[in-house]
Structure formats: C-alpha cells, structure tokens
Amino acid sequence: MLTPTLSTLRQTCRGAGLAGALSLTTGLLAATTLVDVAAPAATRAQGTPALLEFRWENSKDYRKLYYYQSSTAQLERAQYFFILRPKDRKSAILKLSITVPDYFNAKITPDDLTLCRMDPGGMLARTRCKEKLPAVFEVNEKQTAIEVFPDTPIPTGGTYGVVMNIFNPNRSGMFQFNALAQAPGDVPVAGYLGSWLIDIE
Secondary structure, X not given: OOOOOHHHHHHHHHHHHHHHHHHHHHHHHHHHHHHHHXXXXXXXXXXXXXXXXXXXXXXXXXXXXXXXXXXXXXXXEEEEEEEEOHHHOOOOEOEEEEEOOOOOOOOOOHHHEEEEXXXXXXXXXXXXXXXXXXXXXXXXXXXXXXXXXXXXXXXXXXXXXEEEEEEOOOOOEEEEEEEEEXXXXXXXXXXXXXXXXXXXX
C-alpha cells in the first residue's frame, strides 16, 4: 500500500516547501485509491464442473460425467443432478449403482432420491427433471452405495439422471461419486460408466 511515512513528508517539506509536500501527498493517496478500486472482487464457486479438475488418483480409465449442484456450501440444503447422457452409455441400464465416498458425511435416504428423464440445461437454461420415472432406491447402512432399480430399463437414447435432495456435508473437499451400470442379460455384471467429482467449499 502506498502510504507516505512521516520522515518522507518532513524531507519533502524541507526540500520543496509545504505546497510541494501537500501536492505529493495528494498524488500518493490518489494512487492508493486507484489500486484499491482496481482490485478484483472475490468470486464464489459455481455448483457445476470446473474447466480444470484436480484428482488425487488420476487414471486413464477415469471418465468425467456431467452434474449440476445447486449449492456447494457446507450444511446448506442442496439439489444434486447426477446426469447420464447418451454418450455416457452403450447399452440399456437394468440397474444403476452409485458409490459414495465414506467421508461424505451427509445423510442420504431413498426418499431423497428420484430417477428422471432430464433436461441437462446449458448457458441459458437450468438443469431440470422433465419426467419422474418409477424406480426403487436402496441405500446401504454405511451410506457408501446407492442402488437404483428402474421399473423398466433406462434406454440408450436420451438424457437421464438421479436427483438427490440433501443437506451438504459439514466438511469441505472433493468427493468422487462413481456410476456402475448393469445391462439387461444373463450375466449380472456391472460396468463402470464414469464419475461425478463433487466439490464442497
């Protein structure tokens, strides 16, 4: 910060007189004001995926999935949209599993979850649920897995998602939710679809 010291003012007064000192002081204060005005205001993070991401365990097999999060603040009520676009899956989905980090200490119940046909939104439109689809949800006791059993398999076309309404955890950090899907068929094997990397401030 450009604040003139007392010794600087005394030396200026001796060399240039009182008028010169006052002129110098006025110039320094004006420069300080310009610096304060030009300083950018702090910005708040948006509840959408960042352009740049940092992952603790980077892997070539990692696939980023789109999501929307209405709030990133600790303990605030938030709505999560875990989106699956057509390019995210190659077959219909008989069962969808979502893994939850064990340190994501927010309470999740089946009543907090909805399966939807989605409008993913964009720059001018909000992400929203266009149609609720009948499904059964199960959350394990440790709160580390969400199982979704749609009444009819989720088709390959269109955008679908799981909507979750909860209070955010009381700790900040990055939380990786993974999507695993079981396709219709004789072999009940779940394949990895991708991950949603959630940020809590």
